[in-house]
Structure formats: C-alpha cells, structure tokens
Amino acid sequence: MERYECIQRIAPLLGEALVLTCIGGTRVEWNAVANAPDFTVYAMGLTSSVGLGLALALPDRQVVAFDGDGALLMNLPSLTTIATQRPPNLLHVLFDNGSYESSGQGPTHTARGVDLVQVARACGYPHAAWAESVDDFQRLVAEAIGRRELTLVGARVAASTASVPNMTTDSLEQKYRFLRHVEATSGVQILRLAPPSHTVERTAAPGAR
Amino acid sequence: MRPDVAARIHDAMTAAGVNFVATLPENNLEPLVRLFRDDPAVTHVPLAREEEGIGICTGAYLGGKVPAMIMMDAGLLTCGNALAVLAIQSGIPMLLVVGYSGGLGERYFMHTPLGPVVEPMLRALNIVYSVAERADDVGHQIGRAQTLAQSARRPVAVLLDDECLRQ
Numbered sequence: 001m002e003r004y005e006c007i008q009r010i011a012p013l014l015g016e017a018l019v020l021t022c023i024g025g026t027r028v029e030w031n032a033v034a035n036a037p038d039f040t041v042y043a044m045g046l047t048s049s050v051g052l053g054l055a056l057a058l059p060d061r062q063v064v065a066f067d068g069d070g071a072l073l074m075n076l077p078s079l080t081t082i083a084t085q086r087p088p089n090l091l092h093v094l095f096d097n098g099s100y101e102s103s104g105q106g107p108t109h110t111a112r113g114v115d116l117v118q119v120a121r122a123c124g125y126p127h128a129a130w131a132e133s134v135d136d137f138q139r140l141v142a143e144a145i146g147r148r149e150l151t152l153v154g155a156r157v158a159a160s161t162a163s164v165p166n167m168t169t170d171s172l173e174q175k176y177r178f179l180r181h182v183e184a185t186s187g188v189q190i191l192r193l194a195p196p197s198h199t200v201e202r203t204a205a206p207g208a209r
Numbered sequence: 210m211r212p213d214v215a216a217r218i219h220d221a222m223t224a225a226g227v228n229f230v231a232t233l234p235e236n237n238l239e240p241l242v243r244l245f246r247d248d249p250a251v252t253h254v255p256l257a258r259e260e261e262g263i264g265i266c267t268g269a270y271l272g273g274k275v276p277a278m279i280m281m282d283a284g285l286l287t288c289g290n291a292l293a294v295l296a297i298q299s300g301i302p303m304l305l306v307v308g309y310s311g312g313l314g315e316r317y318f319m320h321t322p323l324g325p326v327v328e329p330m331l332r333a334l335n336i337v338y339s340v341a342e343r344a345d346d347v348g349h350q351i352g353r354a355q356t357l358a359q360s361a362r363r364p365v366a367v368l369l370d371d372e373c374l375r376q
Contacts, residue, residue: 039271041267041295042294042295042298043264043291043295046261046295049262049265050268052264053264053265053266053267053268053269053270053274053276054268056229056252056268056272057272057273058272078261080257084255085254171298172298172299172300182271182273190270190272191362
C-alpha cells in the first residue's frame with residue numbers, strides 16, 4: 001500500500017474532521033488533499049497526544065491524528081493515556097512503514113516485529129485493526145467515524161513519499177489558521193486578548209485585566 | 210503539601226480560568242492532584258509521562274480550553290523538546306505548576322542533581338517563571354503567571370518550593 005493512496009481515499013470522509021498530522025511525508029501528503037486547515041505536530045511523537053487533548057476539549061468534533069510508527073514508538077505512553085481517557089471522537093491513524101523514512105531510512109522496531117496495533121489493543125483501545133488493502137483501510141476509517149468510539153486504524157505502507165507540493169506555512173501560521181478554523185466551526189473562542197485599558201476601567205474593577 | 214496550600218493553589222488556578230489539567234503525581238503534589246481529580250469543573254488527564262502532557266495541553270488549547278500541567282521538576286526535564294518545538298514554536302499558552310525538588314532544603318540525595326539545572330533549563334528555553342516559597346503568596350503568583358501565559362501565548366512556570374511543597 002502507498003500512504004498517499006490511503007490518504008487520498010479517506011480525504012472525502014474527513015471533510016468535517018479536525019486533522020492533526022505528524023512530521024515526515026504524511027504532513028505534505030495530507031496538505032496536498034486537505035480542504036480545511038490542519039495542524040502539524042513537529043515535536044516527534046506527540047501527534048496522538050495533541051489529538052487526545054483536542055478530542056477531550058471538543059467532544060462534539062471528530063478528531064483524526066495521523067501518526068507514524070517511528071513517532072508512536074517514541075511516545076508509547078500516549079497509547080496508555082488515550083486508552084484510559086477513551087475519547088469516542090478520536091480516530092488514531094497509524095501509517096507503519098517500518099522506517100525512519102524522512103530521517104535516514106533506518107529500520108524502526110516495527111520492521112523487527114513490534115506490532116503496534118496489538119499494543120493499542122493491549123492498552124485498551126476498543127477498536128484497533130490493520131487494514132489489509134486500501135479498500136479495507138477506507139472501510140475501517142468510515143466505520144470508525146460512523147461508530148464514534150475510540151479507534152486505531154493501522155496501515156502497513158511503503159516507505160516512500162508522493163511527489164506533492166511542499167507546505168508554505170510554518171508552525172505559527174498553521175496554528176493561527178487552525179485555531180481560527182476551530183473557532184469558526186465550533187463556536188469556541190480560543191485566542192483571548194485583554195481589552196484596551198480604557199475599556200477595562202469602565203467595565204471592570206480596578207486591577208482587573 | 211498541606212491541604213490548605215493545595216486548596217490555595219487549586220483555587221488560584223481555577224480563578225485564573227484554568228479548566229484543563231494534566232498531571233503526574235508525586236508524594237508532595239498528591240494533595241493538589243487529588244483536588245483536580247475530584248473537581249468536575251476541570252478536565253483532568255492523568256499522564257504516564259510528562260512529555261505527552263505538553264502535547265495534550267496543546268491540543269486542549271487548540272480546542273478552546275485553558276490548560277495547565279502539574280508535575281515535578283524531574284518531569285519538566287523530560288519536556289525540553291516538546292516545550293521548544295511544540296509549545297513555544299507554535300505559541301501555546303500553558304501554565305506549568307512544577308514541584309521544585311533538589312534545591313535549598315532538599316533532604317534526599319537522589320533529587321539534588323535537579324537543583325542546579327531546573328532554573329537554568331527554564332532560562333535556556335526563555336520560559337518566564339517564579340519561585341513560590343510562601344503559602345500566602347502562591348495564589349498571587351499563579352494568577353500572574355497565567356495572565357502572562359495568556360497574553361504572551363507561551364508556557365509560564367511557577368516552581369513550588371518550601372512551604373508551597375514540602376511542609
């Protein structure tokens with residue numbers, strides 16, 4: 001399986017979802033098909049953790065975290081914490097290419113037999129499965145979104161990245177675009193700035209900010 | 210931590226707007242963590258390792274929550290990359306309430322390596338922090354730290370020491 005084919009197939013299913021990507025090829029491949037702002041977690045391993053926080057903060061929104069094998073191996077505690085919180089609106093997608101693809105192509109532990117889907121099951125994910133084909137991947141993702149229970153969908157993919165355009169936003173711009181998207185589509189206020197001081201004097205007690 | 214000190218810290222955090230807390234317990238922090246465990250108005254996420262908490266708090270902020278972490282300084286030291294590359298680079302407000310072991314008054318030899326490195330680490334990361342030693346001042350410091358975290362859109366730390374941690 002090619003990761004980009006998997007991503008292209010599920011993009012139409014994720015139109016309403018809030019999407020988090022990990023570093024490596026996944027972020028640029030998702031960026032090439034995304035129709036709404038996503039957020040890339042550049043601290044390797046923490047995409048699933050950001051997904052957990054976002055899913056808990058916005059229980060009415062479907063959150064999708066795209067993870068990689070190298071990243072998840074770096075933050076295995078995340079599987080235990082996510083499983084104990086069990087957010088029904090979190091879909092954890094694992095692209096396992098057995099390789100530190102974007103950092104030298106050395107093998108990860110999954111290339112030597114570690115099965116991260118089984119690890120997720122053992123941690124308590126109510127649903128965790130490997131996709132056997134791109135069709136199967138699409139079906140598992142659709143099922144996960146429809147049932148609204150914590151799910152991990154794994155896909156063993158080739159260690160290669162599609163030839164897609166590079167991203168043109170850095171972390172800071174991506175954050176603002178993402179949080180404005182969340183504000184506009186979820187009705188929450190995220191960026192809270194203090195009002196001008198002359199306004200504060202008229203509307204709040206002295207010393208309040 | 211004395212129960213009245215734990216209550217002061219809890220109340221200052223919630224009064225400052227904190228409504229999402231990720232924690233990793235420790236003997237001295239347990240009375241404070243317990244207050245959040247039992248507070249239905251605050252989303253509480255017990256962690257298995259501190260670094261994931263920086264990610265979880267980032268996600269919570271992106272979903273409109275006001276996040277904080279409660280951890281020991283040993284845990285803070287595991288968060289360097291997450292703080293620099295995620296929270297600071299992306300500009301995520303986050304109150305870090307950190308038990309300060311290894312400094313003045315530390316009785317246990319195994320914690321003493323932390324004392325000389327905790328504050329230099331925070332300074333190296335350009336994280337503004339204060340050291341709270343007296344219970345009658347800790348609430349004030351936490352409120353001011355959270356105000357700065359929100360306005361600067363950065364992590365800000367309060368180190369709990371002496372009367373605010375051990376007595």
